[in-house]
Amino acid sequence: MKQDKSISVLMFPWLGYGHISPFLELANKLSQRNFTIHLCSTQANLTPIREKQYSSSSIKLLELPLLTTNLPPHQHTANGLPPHLMDTLKQAFDSSTPQFTKILKTLKPDLLIYDFLQPWAPLAASQLNIPAVEFISSSSTMTAYMWHDLLKKPKGIEFPFSSTIYYRDYEMASIERSKEIIPVEKIEADKNRVGQSFVLSNHIVLIKRFNEIEGKYSNYITSLTGKKIVPVGFNLIKWLNTKDKRSTVFVSFGSEYFLSEEDLLEIAYGLESRKVNFIWPLRFAKEEVEIEEALPKGFVNRVGERGRVFKGWAPQAKILEHSSIGGFLSHCGWSSVMESMKYGIPIIAMPMHLDQPMNSRLIVEEVGMAVEVVRDGEGKLHWKEVADVINHVVVDEGGELVREKANRMKEIIRFKGDEEIDQVAKELEMLLNS
Template sequence: MAEEEFHIAMFPWFAMGHTIPYIHLANELAARDLRISILLPNNTSLNLQHQNLHPNLISFRSLPVPDVEGLPPGTETVSDIPFSDHHLVAISMDLMRQQVEQILTAIKPNLVLFDFAYWIPDIAKQLGSKSVMYNVVSATAIAFVLASARKVPKDRVMKEEELKEIPSGYPSSTVVLRGYEFASLNGILMPFGYGNISFYDRKTTAMRNCDALAIRTCRELEGKYCDYIRTQYGKSVLLTGTALPKPDNSTRLEDRWDKWLSRFERDSVVFCVFGSQCTLENDQFRELILGFELTGLPFLAALKPPVGCTTVEEALPEGFEERLEGRGVVFGGWVQQTQILSHASVGCFVNHCGFGSMWEGLMSDNQIVLVPNLGDQIMNSRLLVEELKVAVEVEKDEKGWFSKENLSRAIRCVMDKDGEVGIMVKKNHAKLKEVLEKPGLMDRYIDEFVQNLQELVKLS
């Protein structure tokens, strides 16, 4: 099949942390002359047009979001609502099934990439297309959820001791849960309803019925977890590598941040982001900010306002700005994360260990401090801290809460250039980054991915 005839449709989960990686992959595929149609909500598709680097080959197909009781008007992605309401977006996506089927019938793609709509494989089969579940969360998290949740009946909540028990064939004795993490992950495993079907059943139904699985990762990082997933489902697991956009040296950091960062010594600034979906409780927001102050280091934190606040300014501790005298900034808007991470003054990256931030941290030269909040973030953190030993995690109490002292201690630990832990994680990080940056490695992943997709279609 000639490459110019190959047409791929994409229907990602409506979250910015999923949609943007799909667009990044689309750009890589279009650079190899494949045609892509991405199905997204109306306003989301408009707002992401600037991410399309190949408008001659990549088109956005807009979808109106159906009304769902409890979903605020205008909501299109889970980034617009609290975590507790994410299931409403899943319901709205299920209600789009007929719209999606009509579009796919009209455009007749060779293949459909998706990650949450478990009914896509059924539509693809009817059209004579192939379906590939493309996961933009880590193979580590997928493997752990599959290994743990399959051990108990669907009508019973998993017990903590069952989660900690290492399942037969599971490839790690270190990527496991600690006590305080149980509540966070158990809600996602069982029984976490996303409409009339649980999160676990959505994932496993999609993985069972699709023609192949794909994951945004590398064998160099998660090879044994990819192998475990392949053995569980008996089908191909295709890898795309990081699928991150190539560095754009023509895009300069905004003057306001460049000037502020340039006031400080090399590798001295702590930079913190927690992603578009993480909203901290007010008390935890306060501990975070006071923890940065306690380090004595300059810092820039780009965060969403905490629960109950409309701005970050109103949540700042009393006298905070006066005490810092310009040494620290808490900003409630969007920042150029990649450009800030590459600034010479930045030396530490504090993040929630979402998969996108995880990759950006690994591909930077900064020390990494992790404060995971939800399911896959916890497992990503286990991978980086316990197995790869390239990061440090902030210690939490039995309820999953961190203190300003523990945050400050973790940051000072990795920023101590003569300390044992700081030296260890910096050395391990540098070695891994050298492997991941090997010339041509990520291009080879994409080239092999394209070849595998074409071979999959030829089999039909």
């Protein structure tokens, strides 16, 4: 296929925001690389996407009608659907094969990218000589575990990564209890549809993963199935390798706190105005919120290659230890503070609640390895204050002392860490022997 010809792709996710969102993220990236994208879903899912004005000239939305009288149109989505109706939705989804085939015949895409629950979609594409590739939005780790469970566990072969990747006893007990409630035939049917969706993918499978931490699991999937695993997302470490030493800010507020709309915008404006590189994993209380609607309009395009913004989790320790990281914009949770000390990274402190304000005072006033972004008298954040503190900590000569003290903490921890653990062990032994 010629490079100057736009490649037409039909994307077909499962009917839940947790699946539609990664498909939209992939669609947005591909649309910037000479791909024309059509995304197919039910009206109940497409309406909120249209309201958010997510679609662009290269991303078109196509409705898949579900011809069922058992569910009203507003329930043609997995979002907020009562659990007892999920099987009804799956049945209606499976029954839409003729409508989906009609869409394929009309659109004639160069490629179908589909989800894990609809093996009938790649079969329909195959009958029309349209190649089809599965996109899995869960981790390579879980996918590797699943395929081992299907292919190797019945033969008594242990999962090769079981020392670190495993279910605890109570978690496994919960799984077994659920099997007692759900009919065996339903469990087997779901296993079959997931397995068939994978097997029917043409040569490769796309998986949303971090290459730097999940590579071995992808390799294991390939060894089990023969499918080449292609990572979707980006290699953060490879991107960091292109940045100058101490030039990049890591922005993270932990796993239990969601930024307010106001704070998020002020942080975004602050990052944009100071022209530093940054990595910013974003989390939202509602999973259907998209990055483009939460951030200032045009933000992602304006920051371009100097910023990486994405939904979800990031390998914090791996990022902080990289030589290009020059500052950590943090809520000052104690674990994050300790990790920053371990790697000698100065902190742009933005405490939120609980112990975080006290942690911030400690590292700012006593340790000297941080500078706090001070809010106004009403507790409001201002982008200029964010920008000025980032600049001071990462760029300005005036922040050299902060950077030196952060590096000093790294040296102290390196030399004292084992000594303190030895003392902990000694104290515990004395307690038990007293």
